[in-house]
Amino acid sequence: MTLPERWFRTRPDSSVLDRPRLLARSLIDAAALDDRIGRYERLLGARADLRMPIPDFGGLELAAVGGLLLIASERPFTPMQRRTAYSLIVPSLAGALRLVRANGGIVLEPREAIVPGARARVRFADGAIAELVEHRPRPGERPRPPGGPAPRPTGVRLMARLVTPSAAFERSVALYEAMLGTPAEARTRHPSPIASDLAVVGELLIIGSDGLAAEGAPAAAFALLAEPGAAAFDPGEHGRAERRLETGALAEIWTDPARGSRRPVSPHPNLRAT
Template sequence: MPTVPAAALPDRWFRTTPDSALLPGPRLLARSLIHVSVLDERIRSYERLTGTPADLRMPIPDFGGLELAAVGNMLLIASARPFTDIQRRTAYSVIVPSLDGALGRLDQVGATVLEPPERILPGARARVRFPDGAIAELVEHRPNPGEQPRPPELRRSGRPGARLLLRKAVSRSMFASLVRLYETALGLDRDTRLQADAPDGIELATVGNLLVVGTDGPEFTRASDVRLALVASTPRDIPGARPLGAPAGHRLVRLEDGSVAEVWDSAAGFHETPAASPRGTTGTGAA
């Protein structure tokens, strides 16, 4: 991979974990493509929604003036320029402990490398297509010269935040195989598996930050734009959300940035894990 010239860090550059080799496993992030003029507003919106502060912000001038920020499991990707087709079609960003290790796992499941590894200011990246068709950008973070970890700024919130998950719905016949695919691809074991009380017998599993929904009911599979799920102790009191309906005992909401999310009550039994747990000895992807 070609080297990237050293660059002075902008004042607003910070990462809580500059070296992703220290992560216990991959960090799967949803993506929201926005204009750079609304980045600060969107950061505040997701901080209110999740009850957690931003832990990453990176202006990346060598990629067409992009600026990125992460809040919980959401990656905000801001630009003053139009986004490319491949940027818009990329479903996930994944911060990995080791890019070589992550690509090795994905090779085991038959993933396709769309863009080979290259050096970038945060570390290194590659773009791949998973066997289920989802496109993901993998990023390995490494500290820049002189960069130190910066803890996120603590902010008080008057209400508990919602847990934001990435959501993928499939037919029940494909549910178990898709869970296995993402367990292998991410090097993680599922931490939740539930049977929801609904007429169509919904099955649910979480693999890291991904919620897999297995159902043959049209109310769960008809909306291809429902890429997010919210798990909350008070699901009818979510900041900035507008109700869109209430199918089968829960509901869909539209968030402030226009994204649609499926809302679940945490009483259903979802496990809250502080960090992704590695699967066996392969979770760190150490090369």
């Protein structure tokens, strides 16, 4: 197979990853992809690190910028694609599926070969649906970084988000520490009017809040973690805000908990399971 001209991956082989990479998902029309890539590169101060046109699959094209996977298609998205909360690039799909089962999850769609490598769809023990993808290089493919100058750093990180009732917060942190193979990077009690516990696990922000969990408002597509002084995305005096981005996505903005106080976190007992 000859790869399309726009195809590039900085890591064609995900077996080199030391843990899964979790990505928030944005489903968009194929005609909007170039525009969205540029806007998110400027927002996050990061270049896209993969772009994969897959024209034989309904005009599908994927691009990753920071913690976001842009999924562009020429045809309507299926209900299952819309219900899928996360995409994970995993070192080993077989190992990831064993880990899902070991931690109370189930496989919804079994392993199948795809152009980037192989995929499966699962439901985690907390009910979240995720697509797991194992990347493997195509014949003759080499790592290829994007061209052009690096954007200016913005002090903003994009994270997938999970809102859970306060009573389930610790269980959620332990589950995703196991599923993502990493301890929580930061944990804090947030002093906003909606009292919240926050934990950053890999590329996921876990929010324990009875107030937010009970809200019926449309959920933000993802979270933006802003360093203090990132004026364009200042979450305000309460450290939390919602904003509609120029891309149309609704984002929840928090002061980055990794920039505040940290406390040691013990690894989950299944953290190294494979």
